[in-house]
Amino acid sequence: MNMKKIILPVTQTRVFSASPDGGNPCPIVFNADQLTSQEMCTIAAQFMQETVFVCSPQNDGSDVRLRYFVPNHEMEMCVHATVGCITVLIQKGFLNKTTVQIETPLGIISAHSETTSDNLLNIIVGQFPPRLSQDNPSVSQVAKALGINVSDIDITVGPVQSVSTSRAKLMVPLKDSEILNSLNPDFEYLWEICDQYDTTGFYPFTIEQREDRPIVSARQFPKRAGYNEDPATGVAACALGSYLVEHQIFKEKEPGWHKVQINQGFSMNKPSVIYAESFVQDSEIIKTQIRGQAVIESDKTIMVDKTVQN
Structure with a gap:
């Protein structure tokens, strides 16, 4: 076997920003068909960010195939990476259609783009109808994992419950934003609970505003991602949106x-805003989606050592 160096173009994006320093950064790596899964994971670990890899579609009717990696493993879905990637593909002229069919490890999803009155690009990423778990950790287990008192969890709002519209996240209603912002989790124990109840992270939240336009604040602690907290998580926000409706x-x-x-x-001093939307028909949630924006920060190339057969 020999080693050769390949050069890949990368576009750095920032997604769901509520300020110039906010949002979740996401590198978009192009021409990724030639990479193995391990090579993709290694690149994500070098960035220390959730990274999306753009591949050629394998199914007729699909426009693009995406693979998502955090530093420690591949993910089935990453909404903010999808928002970032579709923004780049449209703004750079690689896609010229408003509705895009995307192959993901979970199957084909749709993303729709629309231009706002102030000439910004909104990306709406479709997800799946919610699955609400009936097997959930106790309030005392969750309080211990988050380093808070049982009384800080507000079960008058709703239950502690794992919800998935693509990847399962544990919804934890808290009494106020002071409790939310001061959380100091025991991550090893939190991950053990995630393993036990087959969920991919904790999503504690508190309600900020009920009337007119509902507003919720949340934090996301993913399971063994390679970092302990995420500044903006479309997968979790979509699950929370359906939980609030259900x-x-x-x-x-x-x-x-x-x-x-x-x-x-x-x-985290990375303020982010995500819009979660759920569609109800005949008393059932039949559609879910996330709406948000991304900005392109820079373009560069990276060099990757590739093992090839003689």
Whole structure:
């Protein structure tokens, strides 16, 4: 075997920003068909950020295939990376359609783009109807993992419950933002709970505003990602949006779209804003999606050592 060096173009994006320093950074790596899974994971570890790899589609009717990696492993879905990637593909002219079919490890999803009145690009990423777990950790287990008192968890809002619209996250309602912002988790124990209950992270939240336009604040602690907290998590926000609708926390489960603004990353000084939307028909949530924006920060290339057969 020999080693050769290959050069890959990378576009750095920032997704769901609520300020110039906010949002979740995401590198977009192009021409990734030639990479192995381990090579992709190694690149993500070098960035120390969730990284999306752009590959050629394998199915007729698909426009692009995406693979998502954190420093420690591959993920089935990453919404903020999808928002960042589709923004880049449209703004650089690689895609010229408003609805894009994307191959992911979970299957084919749709992303829709729309230009706002102030000439910004909104990306709407479709997810799946929610699955709400009936097997969840106790309030005392969750309190111990988050380093808080049992009384800090507000079960009058809703239950501690793992919810998935693509990847499962544990919803934890807290009494106020002071508790949320001062969390100091025991991560090893938190990850053990994730393993035991088959969820991929904790998503503690608190309600900031109920009337007119509901607003929620949240934090995301992923399971063994290679870092302990995420500044903006579309997968978790989408699950939380459907949880709020399912438990009728803001209003009755009436037909049509239910929308909520979710603020994240403020305790990390990386303020982010995500819009979660759930569609109800015949008292069931049949569609979920995330709406948000990304900005392109820079373009560069990286050099990768590639093992090749003689």
